[in-house]
Amino acid sequence: MRLADPEIFENHAQFLKKSRNRTRFHWQWDTPEKYDANMRAYFRMLSGMDRVVGRVIQALHKQALAKHTVIVYSADNGYYLDERGFTRKWSH
Numbered sequence: 001m002r003l004a005d006p007e008i009f010e011n012h013a014q015f016l017k018k019s020r021n022r023t024r025f026h027w028q029w030d031t032p033e034k035y036d037a038n039m040r041a042y043f044r045m046l047s048g049m050d051r052v053v054g055r056v057i058q059a060l061h062k063q064a065l066a067k068h069t070v071i072v073y074s075a076d077n078g079y080y081l082d083e084r085g086f087t088r089k090w091s092h
Contacts, residue, residue, distance in 0.1 A: 003083035003084055004083060004084070004085065008085065009022075009084055009085030012084065012085075016086075016091060019086075019090060020090040021086035021087060021088060021090050021091050024087050024088060025086055027087070029081075029087055035082060038081075039081065042081065053071070076089070
């Protein structure tokens with residue numbers, strides 16, 4: 001069962017079904033065109049972050065600091081990307 005299956009959404013508590021995660025779902029995910037456009041934008045953003053980290057690593061190497069540097073990746077709780085019938089992260 002896909003996480004976007006309507007049956008999964010229906011099993012959520014009523015307060016979640018009426019949350020911003022659901023009302024704003026229709027802004028981004030309720031048509032195949034919106035889904036495709038928003039997923040492309042999301043992955044474009046991630047690719048941009050990869051390029052920036054690559055530039056930081058390159059600069060560290062140029063300054064001979066890479067050997068003595070630890071890069072720590074951290075993230076927040078992420079987005080709903082159409083999973084469970086929601087969007088964004090207001091319920092987290």
